[in-house]
Amino acid sequence: xxxxxxxxxxxxxxxDDYVSTYEPVGSKSLIExxxxxxxxxxxxxxxxxxxxxGYIEKPxxxxxxxxxxxxxxxxVDSLMRYDDLSEGERQEIESRIxxxxxxxxxxxxxxxxxxxxxxxxxSLYMSPRLHKSFLKQLKMLMIEPxxxxxxIVLSAGVVKDKIVRIPNFLTGEQIMxxxxxxxxxxTGKPLDEITLVTVASxxxxxxxxxxxxxxxxxxAYTAIKQADSLNIYLEGENKMLQLPDFGELxxxxxxxxxxxxxxxxxxxVNELNPAEERNDDSFMIRIGxxxxxxxxxxxxxxxxxxxxGDDITGNIGIIGPKRMSYSKxxxxxxxxxxxxxxxxxxxxx
Amino acid sequence: xxxxxxxxxxxxxxxDDYVSTYEPVGSKSLIExxxxxxxxxxxxxxxxxxxxxGYIEKPxxxxxxxxxxxxxxxxVDSLMRYDDLSEGERQEIESRIxxxxxxxxxxxxxxxxxxxxxxxxxSLYMSPRLHKSFLKQLKMLMIEPxxxxxxIVLSAGVVKDKIVRIPNFLTGEQIMxxxxxxxxxxTGKPLDEITLVTVASxxxxxxxxxxxxxxxxxxAYTAIKQADSLNIYLEGENKMLQLPDFGELxxxxxxxxxxxxxxxxxxxVNELNPAEERNDDSFMIRIGxxxxxxxxxxxxxxxxxxxxGDDITGNIGIIGPKRMSYSKxxxxxxxxxxxxxxxxxxxxx
DNA sequence: GTTAGCACTCACATCATCCGAGTGCTAACA
DNA sequence: TGTTAGCACTCGGATGATGTGAGTGCTAAC
Numbered sequence: 001x002x003x004x005x006x007x008x009x010x011x012x013x014x015x016d017d018y019v020s021t022y023e024p025v026g027s028k029s030l031i032e033x034x035x036x037x038x039x040x041x042x043x044x045x046x047x048x049x050x051x052x053x054g055y056i057e058k059p060x061x062x063x064x065x066x067x068x069x070x071x072x073x074x075x076v077d078s079l080m081r082y083d084d085l086s087e088g089e090r091q092e093i094e095s096r097i098x099x100x101x102x103x104x105x106x107x108x109x110x111x112x113x114x115x116x117x118x119x120x121x122x123s124l125y126m127s128p129r130l131h132k133s134f135l136k137q138l139k140m141l142m143i144e145p146x147x148x149x150x151x152i153v154l155s156a157g158v159v160k161d162k163i164v165r166i167p168n169f170l171t172g173e174q175i176m177x178x179x180x181x182x183x184x185x186x187t188g189k190p191l192d193e194i195t196l197v198t199v200a201s202x203x204x205x206x207x208x209x210x211x212x213x214x215x216x217x218x219x220a221y222t223a224i225k226q227a228d229s230l231n232i233y234l235e236g237e238n239k240m241l242q243l244p245d246f247g248e249l250x251x252x253x254x255x256x257x258x259x260x261x262x263x264x265x266x267x268x269v270n271e272l273n274p275a276e277e278r279n280d281d282s283f284m285i286r287i288g289x290x291x292x293x294x295x296x297x298x299x300x301x302x303x304x305x306x307x308x309g310d311d312i313t314g315n316i317g318i319i320g321p322k323r324m325s326y327s328k329x330x331x332x333x334x335x336x337x338x339x340x341x342x343x344x345x346x347x348x349x
Numbered sequence: 350x351x352x353x354x355x356x357x358x359x360x361x362x363x364x365d366d367y368v369s370t371y372e373p374v375g376s377k378s379l380i381e382x383x384x385x386x387x388x389x390x391x392x393x394x395x396x397x398x399x400x401x402x403g404y405i406e407k408p409x410x411x412x413x414x415x416x417x418x419x420x421x422x423x424x425v426d427s428l429m430r431y432d433d434l435s436e437g438e439r440q441e442i443e444s445r446i447x448x449x450x451x452x453x454x455x456x457x458x459x460x461x462x463x464x465x466x467x468x469x470x471x472s473l474y475m476s477p478r479l480h481k482s483f484l485k486q487l488k489m490l491m492i493e494p495x496x497x498x499x500x501i502v503l504s505a506g507v508v509k510d511k512i513v514r515i516p517n518f519l520t521g522e523q524i525m526x527x528x529x530x531x532x533x534x535x536t537g538k539p540l541d542e543i544t545l546v547t548v549a550s551x552x553x554x555x556x557x558x559x560x561x562x563x564x565x566x567x568x569a570y571t572a573i574k575q576a577d578s579l580n581i582y583l584e585g586e587n588k589m590l591q592l593p594d595f596g597e598l599x600x601x602x603x604x605x606x607x608x609x610x611x612x613x614x615x616x617x618v619n620e621l622n623p624a625e626e627r628n629d630d631s632f633m634i635r636i637g638x639x640x641x642x643x644x645x646x647x648x649x650x651x652x653x654x655x656x657x658g659d660d661i662t663g664n665i666g667i668i669g670p671k672r673m674s675y676s677k678x679x680x681x682x683x684x685x686x687x688x689x690x691x692x693x694x695x696x697x698x
Numbered sequence: 699g700t701t702a703g704c705a706c707t708c709a710c711a712t713c714a715t716c717c718g719a720g721t722g723c724t725a726a727c728a
Numbered sequence: 729t730g731t732t733a734g735c736a737c738t739c740g741g742a743t744g745a746t747g748t749g750a751g752t753g754c755t756a757a758c
Contacts, residue, residue, distance in 0.1 A: 026720050041732050044721070062720050062739045103512060139490055143502050151500070151510075153492050161500075163452060163508055237586070238605035241598070249590070249598060256587035375751050390701050393752070411708045411751050 003053075003074070009036075010046050011055055012079040015067045019325050022244045024064030069288035069322065072300070076285055076326050083331045093118070093335055099343040104128075104158065104308060107347065109233060111306075111340040112316060116236030118332050120243070121320030122259060124303075126269055127231035130154055131192035132311040138186060138220070140179035142172040150179075150223040154191070156309030156348050160227035164219035182220055190311075191228050196221050232266035234259060234319075245298060245321035258295030259319070268293050269303055269315055283330060284315075288322045298322060302329060304337050308344055316340065352402075352423070358385075359395050360404055361428040364416045368674050371593045373413030418637035418671070421649070425634055425675050432680045442467070442684055448692040453477075453507065453657060456696065458582060460655075460689040461665060465585030467681050469592070470669035471608060473652075475618055476580035479503060480541035481660040487535060487569070489528035491521035499528075499572040503540070505658030505697050509576035513568035527562070531569055539660075540577050545570050581615035583608060583668075594647060594670035607644030608668070617642050618652055618664055632679060633664075637671045647671060651678060653686050657693055665689065 003011065013034045017025040027040040027047060036043065047065055050056045055071040058064075067075065085093075096117075098110040108125050115123035137153035146168040151161045166175065185202030186194060199221045200214075237259055246252040259265060268291075272284040286301040296319070303317030317333060352360065362383045366374040376389040376396060385392065396414055399405045404420040407413075416424065434442075445466075447459040457474050464472035486502035495517040500510045515524065534551030535543060548570045549562075586608055595601040608614060617640075621633040635650040645668070652666030666682060 024720085028720075039732050041734095042730085045731085048722075058721085060739065062718090062737090064720065137490075137492070141486075141488055141490075141500060143486065143508060144506060147506060149500060149502075149508055151490060151498060153498075157493060157496060157512075159492060159498055159510075159512055161508075161510060163506075236609075238602070238609040241602045241605060247598060249596060249601070252598070252601065253587070253590045256590060260585075260587040373751085377751075388701050390703095391699085394700085397753075407752085409708065411706085411749090413751065 003050075003055075006038075007046055007050055008079055010043060011050055011067070011071055012075060014047075014050075014056055014065055015071060015075045015079070018066050019323055022323065024059055024066050026064035029064070067323075069290065072287045072322055072326075073290075076287070080327045083327045085331055085335050089332075090335060093332075094339055097336070097339055097343060099346060104344060104347060107343055108306065108314070108316065108340065109235075111336050112233060113235050115316070115318055115333060115336050116239065118336075119318055119320060119324075119329050120236075120239050121318045121324070121329075122234055122236045122240060123318045124232055124234050124265070124269065124316070125306075126266065126315040127229075127233075128158065128308055128312045128314040129230070130158065130228045130312060132190055132313075133158065133309070134188055134190045134311070135183075135186050135194070135224070136188075138179060138183040138224075140166075140175045140220070142170075142175050145169075148175055150220055152224060152227055154227070155311055158308065158312065160223075162223040162226055164216075164223055166216055166219065170216075178216060179220075191224065194221070194224055199224075230266055230270060232262050232269065234262065234265070240321075243321055245323055251298065254295045255299070258293060264293060265319075269301070269317070272301065272303055273305075273315065281334075283333070284317070285326075300324060300326075302326075302333060304333055306337055306340050306344065309348060352399075352404075355387075356395055356399055357428055359392060360399055360416070360420055361424060363396075363399075363405055363414055364420060364424045364428070367415050368672055371672065373408055373415050375413035378413070416672075418639065421636045421671055421675075422639075425636070429676045432676045434680055434684050438467075438681075439684060442681075443688055446685070446688055446692060448695060453693060453696060456692055457655065457663070457665065457689065458584075460685050461582060462584050464665070464667055464682060464685050465588065467685075468667055468669060468673075468678050469585075469588050470667045470673070470678075471583055471585045471589060472667045473581055473583050473614070473618065473665070474655075475615065475664040476578075476582075477507065477657055477661045477663040478579070479507065479509075479577045479661060481539055481662075482507065482658070483537055483539045483660070484532075484535050484543065484573070485537075487528060487532040487573075489515075489524045489569070491519075491524050494518075497524055497568075499569055501573060501576055503576070504660055507657065507661065509572075511572040511575055513565075513572055515565055515568065519565075527565060528569075540573065543570070543573055548573075579615055579619060581611050581618065583611065583614070589670075592670055594672055600647065603644045604648070607642060613642060614668075618650070618666070621650065621652060622654075622664065630683075632682070633666070634675075649673060649675075651675075651682060653682055655686055655689050655693065658697060 013030055014025050017033060027043040030043055031040050047056065051065065054068055055074060056065040057068045059066060093114055096114045098107060112123045112125045133154040133156065135152065136155060139151045141149040141151065143149055146166060148164055148166045149161055150164055151159065153159050182199060182202050200217045237256055240246050240255055241252055246255050272286065284303045289297055291297060291299060291301060298321060299319050300322040301317065301319055303315045305313050306316050307313050316337060318329060320329065362379055363374050366382060376392040379392055380389050396405065400414065403417055404423060405414040406417045408415060442463055445463045447456060461472045461474045482503040482505065484501065485504060488500045490498040490500065492498055495515060497513055497515045498510055499513055500508065502508050531548060531551050549566045586605055589595050589604055590601055595604055621635065633652045638646055640646060640648060640650060647670060648668050649671040650666065650668055652664045654662050655665050656662050665686060667678060669678065
């Protein structure tokens with residue numbers, strides 16, 4: 001049963017007030033701040049009803065109401081109006097995100113830092129998911145006997161490398177030859193189609209004794225696979241301590257302990273990415289109890305997608321208190337994403 | 350004027366008690382916990398004297414005494430006894446520090462993580478200082494027109510790379526030739542002797558028009574210099590919130606805000622490294638007000654040095670509350686450093 | 699030089715009290 | 729039937745008085 005119009009107004013007003021004051025809002029202060037044409041008594045009735053429906057709740061009997069997770073959800077899904085950034089804000093963001101650097105990672109990181117600075121919350125990015133990207137080059141460079149550097153160039157100019165062990169007696173020329181062979185047979189293949197078998201079979205005509213190749217094959221394979229590993233970068237954890245939401249020490253502890261487990265957070269953010277083909281402009285939003293990560297039930301996740309070329313995507317977003325100004329934050333993320341994508345495009349031509 | 354024996358005992362006992370209880374220690378509880386042969390009244394006299402000399406202080410009139418920074422300093426310099434780690438502890442540390450990986454950075458990081466886990470404090474490492482290391486290889490790899498990867502191999506097998514812009518029309522062969530030329534003239538040079546002029550002059554006999562080389566020269570030079578940039582890695586910030594020392598929110602905020610400024614901390618830790626040639630076993634210890642970094646005056650820094658080969662050093666250590674068990678922490682750091690150095694040696698042969 | 703004794707200090711915990719913003723409910727009103 | 733005024737009630741939080749106890753410095757005697 002959808003909410004009637006006045007209930008929507010009331011809920012929206014409660015969320016707005018609570019977000020800006022961080023105090024439970026009562027019927028009387030609601031009247032004072034907003035242009036309701038009815039009396040506080042009527043609002044009390046509406047509020048009682050909204051509470052019965054689960055959209056708002058009371059911290060205790062004699063206090064005002066605060067939005068429940070369901071209330072925030074309703075607000076985000078259908079009540080809030082999107083803010084537009086001012087020209088000044090846009091310029092600030094644009095100038096803050098570095099583009100001079102040729103390293104895409106630096107670029108993404110600066111976008112993430114910008115997000116944290118502008119929202120005052122934790123921001124994050126996930127490293128690009130490369131399994132859809134294809135191999136453009138693979139070189140092996142002898143570093144010293146027994147040690148080589150594998151350099152992998154992927155579509156959109158993403159470069160990864162890894163030091164690997166090789167048999168001690170292999171010479172630089174042999175390594176080059178091997179790497180050329182492997183490169184030739186793998187070039188153009190998407191990363192997720194490259195398996196240990198693919199790599200091995202690419203070398204079966206080599207004049208290096210097969211038994212000796214195993215180690216190299218394996219190392220080259222792990223180097224390729226490692227390029228596709230999932231990393232997360234978090235920025236601005238300390239800023240969360242400024243928020244009243246985490247003003248009690250045990251809450252702050254909980255929060256930071258949870259966030260310090262990078263792997264868990266990365267896994268969760270990754271899960272949020274739904275169906276492969278989707279609208280890039282959309283946001284993944286998780287509020288309060290919707291979050292299945294221990295210790296982050298007072299938070300909300302808002303993430304979206306950035307793109308490198310056509311095949312490679314990653315996530316960028318924020319983790320903030322669920323009591324946040326969703327419209328403001330979303331419009332910030334939206335513009336940062338847009339700017340980031342533009343600048344990535346510029347760099348990768 | 351050095352402290353007489355009994356004063357040393359008293360100070361030492363006060364530090365020990367305060368560290369373990371986090372409560373100001375009074376004359377009576379001092380008698381109870383330690384085998385003093387004198388009465389509490391005598392201790393009170395000694396304590397009044399120690400206070401006059403600046404080694405201990407009172408939080409307020411009717412409380413016990415706590416060590417001052419000077420008191421901790423005296424304790425660290427001449428009163429404490431070094432702990433030995435148990436066999437079990439040693440084994441735990443040794444097994445916790447990865448050695449399977451060929452990446453030295455991973456190895457150092459795991460040592461740092463171990464430190465944080467075992468002390469419950471923030472641990473840190475500084476990236477290796479490479480200016481003393483010498484260039485062993487320099488390769489430029491064409492990635493796509495206008496873009497190349499510069500790979501630098503330094504002594505002790507340290508590898509760095511950077512993507513650089515190159516003139517669009519240069520071919521892969523030309524790049525290889527250029528990089529061979531540069532490599533030939535720079536190999537064996539310590540990093541801090543490589544300047545823009547050195548790099549440029551290495552190419553003056555090349556058959557590429559000089560004007561066009563400028564960009565490459567500059568990029569190669571920055572790639573080399575960037576390899577020597579100073580990075581810091583901090584681990585375990587969240588653990589500090591568990592400590593009573595930062596049990597008040599504003600203190601916790603202060604602490605985390607200060608620690609979040611990586612650059613400041615890195616600069617400070619770097620400063621702590623004194624004269625170039627020094628005993629590697631030594632520790633840099635800074636206590637409370639001795640620390641010139643804003644917001645960290647309730648902390649102590651304890652850092653030491655790790656080595657990669659003969660030319661390359663870096664720092665590893667902890668930042669904890671100044672009220673810490675110095676002997677325990679130092680022995681942990683000491684053993685971690687030792688283990689780390691051993692494993693680095695094993696990896697680099 | 700050491701010690702027992704004692705008056706004094708002061709942070710902290712406990713408890714009682716008060717205040718006020720907010721609620722639900724009832725009865726009257728449009 | 730929906731709206732409103734009025735009212736009794738709730739309860740968290742602020743305020744203030746009080747008591748407790750660990751600790752101190754000082755003095756005088758050993």
